[in-house]
Amino acid sequence: MNETPPSLLGLTTYLMSKTGKTARSRLAERLAERGLRLRHMAVLAALADFGPHVQRELAARLSIDRSDIVKIVDELGAAGLVERERDTGDRRRVTVTVTPAGRTLLDGLQAEALDVQDTVLAPLNARERKQLTALLKRVHDRTEDGSGPGRAGR
DSSP states (O other): OOOOOHHHHTOHHHHHHHHHHHHHHHHHHHHHTTTOOHHHHHHHHHHHHHOOEEHHHHHHHHTOOHHHHHHHHHHHHHTTSEEEEEOSSOTTOEEEEEOHHHHHHHHHHHHHHHHHHHHHTTTSOHHHHHHHHHHHHHHHHHHHTTOSOOOTTO
16 A cells, blocks of 8 residues: 555645656656657757757856756757857857757647646646746745755754
8 A cells, every 4th residue: 555644745845746756657657658758858848948058057057067967958959959069269169059840840849748738737627737836836946045044964
């Protein structure tokens, strides 16, 4: 029997974590069917949303290790989803740009993500979903800008 302890069900952070893990797992399964991972989608989304990036700045924006971003960009480049160009002034700088094929794929991936989202949020009506999104965005923005409380015990 797999019954969650009631004391955990009273913790919003626990519920967010478990629900997030379920949603992430379901989306990861969908991406895996295309031979992709969440990091591939994140790179395509960042390039589509923010434009071309120097590779190391892309790694920083997405909190991906520099050596990992090289592999991800290599994989996306081999599939024709991104293009890389060396800076003529500084050969160490590599600028990454999403291709039209990458944008098309991203549109499909976003549709998959919305389908997963609809499944996970099925118990909520449209108003509740909008409210949940607004509340989570406020929490997210606070944790992302660093103004939230620090970690205890550090």
